[in-house]
Amino acid sequence: MGRAVAGMGSAGIFSGSLIIVAHAIPLAKRPLFNGCISSMFGISSVAGPLRGGLFTDKVSWRWCFYINLPAGAVTILVIAIFFPAPNHHNKKTTWTERIKKFDPMGTTLFLPAIVCLLLALQWGGTTYAWNSWRIIVLFCFFAVLIILFSVVQYTQKENATVPRHILSRRTIWSAAFYSFSVGAAFLSSVYFLPMWFQAVKNASPVSSGIMNLPMLISVVVTSLLAGIIITFIGYYTPFMILGSILLAIGYGLMSMFHTDTSKGIWIGYQIVTGAGAGSGMQQSLIGVQVVLPLADVPTGTAMIIFAQTLGGALFVSIGNNVFRNKLVEYLAKYTPKVDVASILKVGATGLQNIVDKHDLPGVLHAYNDALVQTFIVSAAMASISMIGALCMEWKSVKGKKLAPGGAA
Incomplete structure (x- = not known):
């Protein structure tokens, strides 16, 4: 129950921050600010597990949850003081009508x-x-x-929940498809890449988070660069296409990991993958804000974020299924004498501490080959995301001189 409530809060925070930008920033300047928010999303996706591992190792796993209380309190205070509530055009709406809009x-x-x-x-x-x-x-x-x-x-x-006049727009369903596919690829890899570091490279939870930093830095830098460039040129669709290409290449390269992959290689592959995520992830939100009027921006924004989150949730489950089934298969192939149930039970952390030295090479080989299958799934979803990118309308954020919240 607690995780469900936390999930609802998380969804409101991310979509709410983007809706605030839509109300406060002119459309032509929004790519830069959305790039900043997306870079924060990239930071949190990688830094969150790093912080969680640090708390788990040094203090207690409960602090993974406690830390949200002071951070949330500060955020509420800042928004309450500095962000005035937007004026609604129809103030005569009854509470019953408002509830109906929640479907x-x-x-x-x-x-x-x-x-x-x-x-x-x-x-x-x-x-x-x-x-x-x-x-x-x-x-x-x-x-x-x-x-x-x-x-x-x-x-x-x-x-x-999603009115027909919104869903029927080509940009909306294309952006939703793109976000679902990219979310499936990126969020799944954020889950499985630290597992690879912990199992194959014998890294602790904290160390695996640090080893994820190349992807984090790449996401942050490319998100900001993409936002700056789009602010000047106006067009966001090319960056969605570029993001799909780089993500597919990055995950394709990561699928070639093996037990003795060098540091330079896994750093370089992460940089390519992070550049793809940073280039494309936020652009579907820009597309929604370009084609929709202000009144529909919250619905469109929520739809895109939901698609991205749903893609991640589904493909973490699918990837985990692929990983476990392949691990059982490869353990039987490389180390038939090993107790498969005990390997599955112990997980990636501390794997090398419980396996006999004679069996360890085969177990690591099996773990590596099973985990890279999840990167192949991510590469496939990144490639599929190209369909959404190519179906997007080519519109510019500089198409009209618009007030904050306007649409092209």
């Missing part, structure tokens, strides 16, 4: 549908067999709930 029926159907899908993907092939009745029931519930959700969305019209 409670659609939300009630959609959330459990996603939970069923995530549980099925996480448990299938690992905790339970794919043909287990539990997995089948979860997939059936997901299908039924999604169908009911689609019916509700059709009948609710403009009060739907």
